[in-house]
Amino acid sequence: MNIAACGYQFRVQGAGPTLGGAPESEAKRPQAPRLAILPISNSTYEPNFEIKLANYLRREFSAGAGAEIVGPSAGADLFLSGQIMQISLPTLSFDQTTTFESRVEMLVSVRIEDAKTKKVVWSQVSKGTSEFFLTQDLQFNRVLQNRALEQAGLFIAEDLASRFLLFLDSGELEKALKRPIKADAVSANGVQPGAAR
Secondary structure (H helix, E strand, C coil): CCCHHHCCCCCCCCCCCECCECCHHHHCCCCCCEEEECCCEECCCCCCHHHHHHHHHHHHHHHHCCCEEECCCCCCCEEEEEEEEEEECCEEEECCCCEEEEEEEEEEEEEEEECCCCCEEEEEEEEEEEEEECCCCHHHHHHHHHHHHHHHHHHHHHHHHHHHHHHHHCCHHHHHHHCCHHHHHCCCCCCCCCCCC
16 A cells, blocks of 8 residues: 555655654753762661762752752762651551561652852752551561661652652752852742751
């Protein structure tokens, strides 16, 4: 069958389709900010979880936050610092003698500062939760709790990366960088730095 004989013609204009959607010149900003993730502080009973959370933040911010992740001494434009403020384990289901299901609830605050002026340009508080069932084996329960902790930390890292991407896409970073330092008592999203402790 000859399609051209039916009166239809197919024409392709431009560069054609690209994997991932829009052409690279439209999909990327002129220059992604160089972001260094500093060590996260931990004021909870979970030792060394701040190291895992920092790794989750590096991975999520490099994958989907519109920033280029660099080391602290590699000429960063912005520095991200943060604190694990709280980790709690509320019980979800139980009877008089046994707990059947529990939840990890984690609260993390982060702030991003301009590397040159040390001015806070963005700050957020994020909460991550993850449920887990309990068994008669205490050692295995700890494994399940650790997995739930990691899941909650991953949720927080994903949430913060997507919020920062929205912040960049809306042009708020440029506005925050141009604001006078005196006006920076409240950050770009209305959260006072250090107030959410």
